Amino acid sequence: MNQATTASGSTAANESGLGYAVRQRIRSGGWTGHTSGLAERQVQGNVVILPEKQANDFLRFCQRNPKPCPVLAVSEPGSFGLPTLGKDIDIRTDVPTYRIWREGELVEEVHDIRALWQPDWVTFILGCSFSFEQALMDDGISLRHVQQGRNVAMFKTDVMTEPAGDFHGPLVVTMRPMTAADAIRAVQITSRFPNVHGAPVHLGDPRLIGIHDLSRPDYGDPVEVLPHEIPVFWACGVTPQAAILQAKPPICITHSPGCMLVTDLLNHHLSTF
Amino acid sequence: MNQATTASGSTAANESGLGYAVRQRIRSGGWTGHTSGLAERQVQGNVVILPEKQANDFLRFCQRNPKPCPVLAVSEPGSFGLPTLGKDIDIRTDVPTYRIWREGELVEEVHDIRALWQPDWVTFILGCSFSFEQALMDDGISLRHVQQGRNVAMFKTDVMTEPAGDFHGPLVVTMRPMTAADAIRAVQITSRFPNVHGAPVHLGDPRLIGIHDLSRPDYGDPVEVLPHEIPVFWACGVTPQAAILQAKPPICITHSPGCMLVTDLLNHHLSTF
Numbered sequence: 001m002n003q004a005t006t007a008s009g010s011t012a013a014n015e016s017g018l019g020y021a022v023r024q025r026i027r028s029g030g031w032t033g034h035t036s037g038l039a040e041r042q043v044q045g046n047v048v049i050l051p052e053k054q055a056n057d058f059l060r061f062c063q064r065n066p067k068p069c070p071v072l073a074v075s076e077p078g079s080f081g082l083p084t085l086g087k088d089i090d091i092r093t094d095v096p097t098y099r100i101w102r103e104g105e106l107v108e109e110v111h112d113i114r115a116l117w118q119p120d121w122v123t124f125i126l127g128c129s130f131s132f133e134q135a136l137m138d139d140g141i142s143l144r145h146v147q148q149g150r151n152v153a154m155f156k157t158d159v160m161t162e163p164a165g166d167f168h169g170p171l172v173v174t175m176r177p178m179t180a181a182d183a184i185r186a187v188q189i190t191s192r193f194p195n196v197h198g199a200p201v202h203l204g205d206p207r208l209i210g211i212h213d214l215s216r217p218d219y220g221d222p223v224e225v226l227p228h229e230i231p232v233f234w235a236c237g238v239t240p241q242a243a244i245l246q247a248k249p250p251i252c253i254t255h256s257p258g259c260m261l262v263t264d265l266l267n268h269h270l271s272t273f
Numbered sequence: 274m275n276q277a278t279t280a281s282g283s284t285a286a287n288e289s290g291l292g293y294a295v296r297q298r299i300r301s302g303g304w305t306g307h308t309s310g311l312a313e314r315q316v317q318g319n320v321v322i323l324p325e326k327q328a329n330d331f332l333r334f335c336q337r338n339p340k341p342c343p344v345l346a347v348s349e350p351g352s353f354g355l356p357t358l359g360k361d362i363d364i365r366t367d368v369p370t371y372r373i374w375r376e377g378e379l380v381e382e383v384h385d386i387r388a389l390w391q392p393d394w395v396t397f398i399l400g401c402s403f404s405f406e407q408a409l410m411d412d413g414i415s416l417r418h419v420q421q422g423r424n425v426a427m428f429k430t431d432v433m434t435e436p437a438g439d440f441h442g443p444l445v446v447t448m449r450p451m452t453a454a455d456a457i458r459a460v461q462i463t464s465r466f467p468n469v470h471g472a473p474v475h476l477g478d479p480r481l482i483g484i485h486d487l488s489r490p491d492y493g494d495p496v497e498v499l500p501h502e503i504p505v506f507w508a509c510g511v512t513p514q515a516a517i518l519q520a521k522p523p524i525c526i527t528h529s530p531g532c533m534l535v536t537d538l539l540n541h542h543l544s545t546f
Contacts, residue, residue, distance in 0.1 A: 180475045187460040188472060199461060202453045204477055204503045230477045273546050 018042060019264040020087050023094040026262075032096045032111050034258040040134055043196075043267055044260035045072050045085070045125035046237045047095055048244065049113075049253035052077045055122035057165025061243060062124070064162035068171055068239030070127035070195045072263075078119040086264035091123045097256035104248035109256055116253070126237055127196035128260060129174060131267040135189050141182045145223045151258075152176065154219035154236050158210025159201075161239060166247035173201060173233040175214065177225040183232045190234065192271040202233040209233065291315065292537040293360050296367040299535075305369045305384050307531040313407055316469075316540055317533035318345050318358070318398035319510045320368055321517065322386075322526035325350045328395035330438025334516060335397070337435035341444055341512030343400035343468045345536075351392040359537035364396045370529035377521035382529055389526070399510055400469035401533060402447060404540040408462050414455045418496045424531075425449065427492035427509050431483025432474075434512060439520035446474060446506040448487065450498040456505045463507065465544040475506040482506065 019042045025031050035044055050058055055077070062069035073082050075091070082089045092114045100108040100116070129152070133143055145152045152174045159171040178186060183203055191199040202209050214231060215222050219238055225231050244252050255261065292315045298304050308317055323331055328350070335342035346355050348364070355362045365387045373381040373389070402425070406416055418425045425447045432444040451459060456476055464472040475482050487504060488495050492511055498504050517525050528534065 180477050180481065184460050184473050184476065187457050188464050191461050191464075200457050203457065204453050205501075208453065208501055228478075228481055 019262050022262045023086065023089065026096050027090065027093045029111065032259075035096060035260045035262055036130065036258060039262050041266055041268070043072070043085075043263045043265040043270060044128050044130050045263060046128050046240075047091070047098075047253070047255040047261050048124040048126065048240060049091070049121050050124070050249055051118065051251065052120040052122055054165070054247065054249040054252070055124070057167055057247070058124065058240070058244075060164035061161070061167040062126070062240070064164055065171075065239065066194070067198055067201060067235035068161065068237065070197060071124060072127050072195060073123075073125045075123040077122050080117065080123070082123065082125060085125060085261075089261070089263075091261070092117050095255050095261050096259040099254045099256050101244065101249075101252040101254065103250065104245045113253055125261060125263070126240065127270070128237055129197055129234060130260070131196040131270055132190045132193045134267050135193065135271070136186055139185065139189055141178065141186060141189075143176055145176070145221065148223070150221035150223065152220050153214070153217035153223045154238055155206075155211045155233075156218045156242075161243060166249075167240075167243040169239070169243040169246045171201070172218070172236045172238040172242055173209070174220075174236045175206075175217070175223070175231045175233050177223060177229040177231050179229055183230055186232060192273055194272060195270050197235050197237075200232050201235050204230055206231055206233075292535050295535045296359065296362065299369050300363065300366040302384065305532075308369060308533045308535055309403065309531060312535050314539055314541070316345070316358075316536045316538040316543060317401050317403050318536060319401050319513075320364070320371075320526070320528040320534050321397040321399065321513060322364070322394050323397070323522055324391065324524065325393040325395055327438070327520065327522040327525070328397070330440055330520070331397065331513075331517075333437035334434070334440035335399070335513065337437055338444075338512065339467070340471055340474060340508035341434065341510065343470060344397060345400050345468060346396075346398045348396040350395050353390065353396070355396065355398060358398060358534075362534070362536075364534070365390050368528050368534050369532040372527045372529050374517065374522075374525040374527065376523065377518045386526055398534055398536075399513065400543070401510055402470055402507060403533070404469040404543055405463045405466045405507075407540050408466065408544070409459055412458065412462055414451065414459060416449055418449070418494065421496070423494035423496060425493050426487070426490035426496045427511055428479075428484045428506075429491045429515075434516060439522075440513075440516040442512070442516040442519045444474070445491070445509045445511040445515055446482070447493075447509045448479075448490070448496070448504045448506050450496060450502040450504050452502055456503055459505060465546055467545060468543050470508050470510075473505050474508050477503055479504055479506075
């Protein structure tokens with residue numbers, strides 16, 4: 001086995017080599033799809049790129065709403081490197097598929113944004129639930145949407161985010177059904193990961209946060225809740241995307257859903273204890 | 274204000290003096306009632322005293338059932354001191370009211386057991402939910418039974434403990450109603466306190482652990498669960514008492530309910546992080 005692909009948690013240097021290798025493959029055009037499963041122990045991040053003016057508002061929005069918008073890194077304006085997240089990252093080429101939004105409307109999907117890049121653009125990398133899902137599964141907790149090969153179920157709530165500038169909108173949550181014992185354990189595990197949404201925001205009766213039909217998610221795929229289970233809700237990275245649509249910035253670049261930035265950080269290293 | 278009664282968490286030496294002062298008052302016959310509120314920041318412990326033969330079985334029972342039976346200290350056989358828990362403790366005199374059990378039957382309540390003491394007796398001090406309740410209230414979580422001046426509601430479950438020797442029986446749980454947000458926070462807080470029952474064992478549907486009527490607790494007082502709340506269940510120190518009744522040791526001494534041993538330890542210092 002190549003050292004760069006070892007799964008041992010103690011070989012951080014080798015594992016960061018895996019993140020680099022994945023990014024090089026993406027940069028060369030060799031991978032344009034989902035990154036789920038590509039480097040399971042590496043932190044993967046949501047990508048938001050905004051002009052500096054809107055970026056300043058958006059950073060305040062994230063600061064006021066840390067559970068749905070956990071900021072892993074913010075670039076210097078115009079810089080396409082993210083040195084705290086990985087070796088030689090070029091955010092213009094290292095994401096498999098990008099979405100281009102103009103005035104809040106999706107206009108195009110592309111695999112490279114070098115031709116579009118502007119000197120005032122600021123990149124945000126936000127934590128993603130892939131990191132804590134891996135920690136839950138490592139602990140033996142089954143995630144039904146993963147077992148069934150589906151996207152996680154996501155719902156708009158009637159809980160409002162704290163606005164900043166033009167950014168505002170509802171809190172969006174993911175839902176994972178589990179037994180009470182697993183839910184209690186999942187609170188413990190995800191509490192260690194404040195940078196990737198942290199502890200759940202709700203569990204039990206979905207109507208208390210404005211969700212009236214668990215079988216009809218607003219995003220993603222429906223997932224059944226069995227009679228002996230309770231639904232457990234986490235803040236979701238779709239929340240900032242929804243706020244961006246509301247703010248209608250002149251331009252915004254995001255990753256295409258599931259096509260994340262693969263970093264050199266290990267999920268384990270995001271754990272606060 | 275006398276230094277010994279300051280509530281500041283930073284004055285451990287003074288606060289341990291408060292535990293000593295309370296025990297001296299109890300020892301002199303100046304207090305025979307409940308210890309709730311007597312020294313809120315000090316760890317209070319459940320008391321079980323058994324002859325050495327049954328004590329050996331009981332210690333194995335506790336080891337196999339750490340959530341309901343968290344052992345804070347075990348004495349040397351015949352010794353009535355507990356030096357790891359406090360200065361100059363004499364377990365024969367320092368508990369306000371004792372219960373004497375013979376062959377599993379309650380025969381008497383007394384305030385001093387010096388005349389009964391035998392050279393093979395072993396004392397167990399088990400953690401008590403007073404410690405984590407204080408941590409929950411310090412965090413701003415309301416506990417309805419405390420607000421209403423009632424005893425906590427306790428229920429036998431259909432979950433069986435792991436037996437040891439003659440000790441066996443059902444897991445007994447306490448129930449505290451709270452909002453989902455408070456339940457999530459309560460999992461975080463009580464997870465830090467494995468020596469005083471730790472994280473909940475269940476939340477949500479009580480039928481899943483064999484409880485069919487929340488308005489009729491097996492011990493303690495009923496506490497209402499409001500429509501926007503969920504019941505949260507913790508392992509309870511009544512579990513070992515129920516197991517002792519089943520084991521019918523020739524003699525067993527316990528504290529009378531609510532009349533605990535006040536130690537010199539601070540609740541804060543039981544937190545594992």
